[in-house]
Amino acid sequence: MTDKDQYKIRKEPFYQAQGKEVALYEAAYVARLPVMIKGPTGCGKSRFVEYMAWRLGKPLITVACNEDMTASDLVGRYILEANGTRWLDGPLTTAARIGAICYLDEIVEARQDTTVVIHPLTDHRRTLPLDKKGELIEAHPDFQLVISYNPGYQSLLKDLKQSTKQRFTAFEFDYPDAQLETGIVAKETGTDETLAGKLVKIGRTARNLKGHGLDEGISTRLLVYAATLIKGGVEPRDACRMALVRPITDDADIRDTLDHAIDATFAV
Amino acid sequence: MTEANTAYEHPLMKAYREQLSCGFPQVAEVFEDCMAEALSVLSKEGINAYLEYARFLCKMGRGVEPVLIFLEEWPSIATTLGESALPAISDFIRKMWKSPNGRAIVPFLQTLAATSRRLHSQEQMQDYMDLALAFMERTTGSIHGIHTTFASPGLPEFFKHSPYLLNQVSIAGLKNWVEYGIRNYGDHPERQQDYFSLQSADSRAMLQKERHGTLLVDNERKLDLYLRGLWQTDAHFVPYSLKFDELRKPIPYYDKLGIRLPDVYDDVNDVSGLDRYRAVLAHIIGHQRWTTAIFADNYSPFQRMAIEFFEDARVEALAMREYPGLRRLFIKLHPKPLENACDPETTSCLRHRLAMLSRALLDPQHGYCDAQLLDFTQRFHDLMAPGGSNTESSTEEIASLALSYVAKTRRQSDQFARVHFGNTEVDYRDDNRHMWRFHEQSDDEEMFDDHRKIVLEEEELQGLPPRHYPEWDCNSQTYRPDWASVYEALHPKGNPAHIDQLLIKHAALAKRLKRMLDLLKPQDKVRIRYQEEGSELDLDVALRSLIDYKSGATPDPRINMSHKTSGRDIAVMLLLDLSESLNEKASGPGDTSDQTILQLSQEAVSLLAWAVDKLGDPFAIGGFHSNTRHDVRYLHIKGYSERWDDEVKGRLAAMQAAYSTRMGAAMRHAAHYLQAQKADKKLMLILTDGEPSDVDTKDERLLIEDARQAVKELDQKGIYTYCINLDPKADEYVADIFGKQYTVIDNIQRLPERLPQLFIALTK
Numbered sequence A: 001m002t003d004k005d006q007y008k009i010r011k012e013p014f015y016q017a018q019g020k021e022v023a024l025y026e027a028a029y030v031a032r033l034p035v036m037i038k039g040p041t042g043c044g045k046s047r048f049v050e051y052m053a054w055r056l057g058k059p060l061i062t063v064a065c066n067e068d069m070t071a072s073d074l075v076g077r078y079i080l081e082a083n084g085t086r087w088l089d090g091p092l093t094t095a096a097r098i099g100a101i102c103y104l105d106e107i108v109e110a111r112q113d114t115t116v117v118i119h120p121l122t123d124h125r126r127t128l129p130l131d132k133k134g135e136l137i138e139a140h141p142d143f144q145l146v147i148s149y150n151p152g153y154q155s156l157l158k159d160l161k162q163s164t165k166q167r168f169t170a171f172e173f174d175y176p177d178a179q180l181e182t183g184i185v186a187k188e189t190g191t192d193e194t195l196a197g198k199l200v201k202i203g204r205t206a207r208n209l210k211g212h213g214l215d216e217g218i219s220t221r222l223l224v225y226a227a228t229l230i231k232g233g234v235e236p237r238d239a240c241r242m243a244l245v246r247p248i249t250d251d252a253d254i255r256d257t258l259d260h261a262i263d264a265t266f267a268v
Numbered sequence B: 001m002t003e004a005n006t007a008y009e010h011p012l013m014k015a016y017r018e019q020l021s022c023g024f025p026q027v028a029e030v031f032e033d034c035m036a037e038a039l040s041v042l043s044k045e046g047i048n049a050y051l052e053y054a055r056f057l058c059k060m061g062r063g064v065e066p067v068l069i070f071l072e073e074w075p076s077i078a079t080t081l082g083e084s085a086l087p088a089i090s091d092f093i094r095k096m097w098k099s100p101n102g103r104a105i106v107p108f109l110q111t112l113a114a115t116s117r118r119l120h121s122q123e124q125m126q127d128y129m130d131l132a133l134a135f136m137e138r139t140t141g142s143i144h145g146i147h148t149t150f151a152s153p154g155l156p157e158f159f160k161h162s163p164y165l166l167n168q169v170s171i172a173g174l175k176n177w178v179e180y181g182i183r184n185y186g187d188h189p190e191r192q193q194d195y196f197s198l199q200s201a202d203s204r205a206m207l208q209k210e211r212h213g214t215l216l217v218d219n220e221r222k223l224d225l226y227l228r229g230l231w232q233t234d235a236h237f238v239p240y241s242l243k244f245d246e247l248r249k250p251i252p253y254y255d256k257l258g259i260r261l262p263d264v265y266d267d268v269n270d271v272s273g274l275d276r277y278r279a280v281l282a283h284i285i286g287h288q289r290w291t292t293a294i295f296a297d298n299y300s301p302f303q304r305m306a307i308e309f310f311e312d313a314r315v316e317a318l319a320m321r322e323y324p325g326l327r328r329l330f331i332k333l334h335p336k337p338l339e340n341a342c343d344p345e346t347t348s349c350l351r352h353r354l355a356m357l358s359r360a361l362l363d364p365q366h367g368y369c370d371a372q373l374l375d376f377t378q379r380f381h382d383l384m385a386p387g388g389s390n391t392e393s394s395t396e397e398i399a400s401l402a403l404s405y406v407a408k409t410r411r412q413s414d415q416f417a418r419v420h421f422g423n424t425e426v427d428y429r430d431d432n433r434h435m436w437r438f439h440e441q442s443d444d445e446e447m448f449d450d451h452r453k454i455v456l457e458e459e460e461l462q463g464l465p466p467r468h469y470p471e472w473d474c475n476s477q478t479y480r481p482d483w484a485s486v487y488e489a490l491h492p493k494g495n496p497a498h499i500d501q502l503l504i505k506h507a508a509l510a511k512r513l514k515r516m517l518d519l520l521k522p523q524d525k526v527r528i529r530y531q532e533e534g535s536e537l538d539l540d541v542a543l544r545s546l547i548d549y550k551s552g553a554t555p556d557p558r559i560n561m562s563h564k565t566s567g568r569d570i571a572v573m574l575l576l577d578l579s580e581s582l583n584e585k586a587s588g589p590g591d592t593s594d595q596t597i598l599q600l601s602q603e604a605v606s607l608l609a610w611a612v613d614k615l616g617d618p619f620a621i622g623g624f625h626s627n628t629r630h631d632v633r634y635l636h637i638k639g640y641s642e643r644w645d646d647e648v649k650g651r652l653a654a655m656q657a658a659y660s661t662r663m664g665a666a667m668r669h670a671a672h673y674l675q676a677q678k679a680d681k682k683l684m685l686i687l688t689d690g691e692p693s694d695v696d697t698k699d700e701r702l703l704i705e706d707a708r709q710a711v712k713e714l715d716q717k718g719i720y721t722y723c724i725n726l727d728p729k730a731d732e733y734v735a736d737i738f739g740k741q742y743t744v745i746d747n748i749q750r751l752p753e754r755l756p757q758l759f760i761a762l763t764k
Ligand SMILES: Nc1ncnc2c1ncn2[C@@H]1O[C@H](COP(=O)(O)OP(=O)(O)OP(=O)(O)O)[C@@H](O)[C@H]1O
Pocket: A014, A015, A016, A017, A018, A039, A040, A041, A042, A043, A044, A045, A046, A047, A048, A105, A150, A184, A188, A220, A221, A224
């Protein structure tokens, strides 16, 4: 039997709630309803799931999806060994067996046929057929499925099928308001609120430009990066240019405007 | 579509023709087209003036050209400058006409559309004409002192090159350049011509010398981004010329029509021209956010001046709270008068005192020692101190502080006629006209013409009977059944070679796109695994089968794989807004080309069609415009079953724009074709330059809401809509209609590049 404990979150992750999502998630968990979390990149989706797993005291198995992923990567496969073959559970199977929360990060990246294997787990059946092995797994009572995706990429090919979407309850995340986000950056990196507030201000400047040459604004994650650099002794303006502006744009006018926003935000 | 239009002419058109009463056959040929454009942009009075003036040009005795150019160009000039620009322009032309310089009228008119786009405002146009007038007066008939009727040799050349010149330098720079030419070649006809046609070396060198500073027109996008990004607002910028008016330098200001800014800023004190623009904008936004106008009637001019200084300092303090780095910028630009620069025995020093106070309010290291100055600086900061009940203070409150300042520091000499001005002007501040209200309201509200459009009845499109579509009425939250009638017709055909030329013009871009398309291709060929019979062995699967076999389980015999081409299964509908506004010239940073939005759209659509054809996705193109709900036209350009061939290219080549934008009806109509496609994903791209509107619908919300409703309907039908909007101010409505599914392209020049890229990004 797999050691459950290795998947447990030992230390409380820092998570700053934006609204009622913690209580709502708990309610969904009580009913073991599958959860989908939508939101732009770096806004705290993964962190939230980690936090909930800790709070509920359940193991968490995270799978970062990519376009080469196949169903067997989730479910499991036989492998060759010196004296024959052995079945190896995939992460989804493990989660279903041990009663973990299984978090499929960026599910839209995976090929569409892959997403179909989660269907039987997400309705009343709560089962996972292992065709190869000829086994039908009944999900452990604690098992829950969570998926995330970023609707902002706006590629219609990378949208989920209706039949998949309609199996989930959903949260819509966005970057937190200025005050909350300041708190997050400060607490996450140990910088003071004033500095964090300035970083957030610059982040919001970029978000205002979304749709005018920027596809995505500056994420909370990048703000955390900038704060970390500054904490490590990098001059704030350099840190901002490096962590906030250069990664997100090649448009000279936008770069210039954001650079100016940095100058305008830092007094000295 | 081409009806015989010889016999019948609409009575209204006939009346216009009679009003013009111009016998040139060339004029008769273009008249109707010109009128159609004029009617869509000019008011009733404007039409009248247009025809009257054209009539004058016709009878002026300088051939057909002046009237022809005027008829064709005026509507677009009027859109740029406003139709009220006509009297001044006609006045100027009259002066040329009455002088020996009639020959210069044609080049002046020929370049007028381009120069007005560059100059952008009536004030600047006036400066330009004043300059030309002075030029004319000084170079006419003065050759070798013989006072005969010599025309100015340089003037026609000057006009011919004016768009180029204005692209290089500001009006003030132009003035210097002209001055040099006149001074040195005033009495040498050939060399004067060489100079003003930019042939001679020193002409180009002088121009180079005048090319300094940061031009507003070249930085509008950056300033737009600045307002949007840092202040979440937007504005229309109207340039004026600095230094042109030597006596009273104009000062920035704003009103309903926009923010007035100098056309060029030089770098000063280490501050770039661009940052100077930003400083002005930050100051003005400060007023817009925090100033509430107060009554002026009760105050003396001194008191008002003091109130303005205090209020300026207050809004800047608040702006600096948002962006502390602004302080650095303001301090560099704010004068720092010497404490003893003004002699109160002989001169009125209030201005000087206020300028120092203003400096002190901004700059903690001001170093002034005057007790009252220090006292009021402290009181100002106390008022503004965070933590109090009202940390922003108010115009009202700051005014009373200003009044007590005036009272406390009053001096007899303040009344003296001699006022100390030196080093007291804060040139990034606006003139504060917005700050004052008057009990005696003189009715100086700009009178907006009701741009009434007179709609011409046109022959009904030949073709299919109309299809009727419902329209959403947001007021009652119900559909109006069968409200809009959509007539579909084949788009008339033009010369397909034109489109091929456009593609050749963009060959470099096409090459880049091709590379991006190739990246999409691999997906194009997908592996199909688990095939019993296929083109090659799937090693992975084969191995697993072997393992199954060895471990005693039944092996999977499907160990081969094959390839399937075209994993893409997308059907695309491109819906083009072909409304009148597309005939406008595309204005953009550094824009000098004369292309209309329509032409740029045509290029973009050609490239997109080419790209989609390369990818092989099923693809249709339709255009639309409307003239009331009874007459929505859907022009078929390319159907799904048609190839990207000369037939289709021909239709694209003939693309024309007219009338209004009833978007919802057009989307519903286009959707019924897209819906019939058998594809996994269905994408409708809508290319438009403005919000939905139509002449019979006053309440603009109605058609916006209807379009939004149409997006919802399409979504339920599994059609993904996406809007490419060319209106930089689209944020006000586009998200209401399309949610997150839109892009605003501010820089229209880049549309041909952006449209295919967007498509690629959307479908990869
Ligand atoms: N509400 C929050 N509380 C605490 N930290 C947060 C919060 N939101 C964002 N963060 C910070 O931002 C970082 C990025 O968040 P996270 O990895 O959860 O983003 P995500 O939404 O999963 O992004 P992606 O879609 O790119 O995977 C976290 O590592 C954390 O530092």
